[in-house]
Amino acid sequence: AQSVTQPDIHITVSEGASLELRCNYSYGATPYLFWYVQSPGQGLQLLLKYFSGDTLVQGIKGFEAEFKRSQSSFNLRKPSVHWSDAAEYFCAVGPRSGGGADGLTFGKGTHLIIQP
Amino acid sequence: DTAVSQTPKYLVTQMGNDKSIKCEQNLGHDTMYWYKQDSKKFLKIMFSYNNKELIINETVPNRFSPKSPDKAHLNLHINSLELGDSAVYFCASSQEAGNYGYTFGSGTRLTVV
Numbered sequence: 001a002q003s004v005t006q007p008d009i010h011i012t013v014s015e016g017a018s019l020e021l022r023c024n025y026s027y028g029a030t031p032y033l034f035w036y037v038q039s040p041g042q043g044l045q046l047l048l049k050y051f052s053g054d055t056l057v058q059g060i061k062g063f064e065a066e067f068k069r070s071q072s073s074f075n076l077r078k079p080s081v082h083w084s085d086a087a088e089y090f091c092a093v094g095p096r097s098g099g100g101a102d103g104l105t106f107g108k109g110t111h112l113i114i115q116p
Numbered sequence: 117d118t119a120v121s122q123t124p125k126y127l128v129t130q131m132g133n134d135k136s137i138k139c140e141q142n143l144g145h146d147t148m149y150w151y152k153q154d155s156k157k158f159l160k161i162m163f164s165y166n167n168k169e170l171i172i173n174e175t176v177p178n179r180f181s182p183k184s185p186d187k188a189h190l191n192l193h194i195n196s197l198e199l200g201d202s203a204v205y206f207c208a209s210s211q212e213a214g215n216y217g218y219t220f221g222s223g224t225r226l227t228v229v
Contacts, residue, residue, distance in 0.1 A: 043222040088157055103161035
């Protein structure tokens with residue numbers, strides 16, 4: 001069965017510092033990969049996605065993520081965080097085939113705290 | 117215009133009641149979903165609908181029933197509500213019944229007392 005692991009439940013970063021959120025997945029084949037952000041009391045917003053091609057993908061709000069097949073990882077990075085980045089971040093995977101809407105499998109999320 | 121809209125945003129109800137949550141998308145997407153987010157923020161898919169057909173039905177109680185009157189709407193009806201049903205329910209949609217990125221609604225916080 002597919003699974004997504006986000007090993008860090010909470011991460012605290014100083015404003016202006018760099019950020020890396022980890023994501024590892026277990027899947028039968030290379031899936032589609034996503035990062036979503038959820039601000040308090042809000043829905044989920046897509047930050048970026050990887051389907052194929054360049055393994056470094058750029059997203060919104062200055063985020064990027066790198067797909068590493070050998071490590072089954074899709075880590076999210078940002079060179080300089082802003083206080084407004086404080087939120088819950090979810091990594092998710094979905095199948096490349098299946099002929100139907102199999103849905104996304106989400107990790108349990110990483111809560112990002114920004115220190116002034 | 118909101119791409120995926122859910123109503124109501126908050127719902128407080130007593131055990132044993134029946135309630136519905138509505139979802140509408142104006143993106144022209146082919147597939148719609150319902151996800152449940154528990155108190156620990158874990159997201160799990162409940163249902164998806166593609167062209168008015170149920171594609172997957174995870175192991176959720178049969179008290180939960182999705183209803184899709186047309187491609188733009190997927191409502192969630194819950195019978196005999198239980199305390200454990202308290203959660204945030206998210207509607208989402210995607211294009212081409214695939215995984216080209218989902219657009220989520222803002223959620224419905226259901227509290228059963």
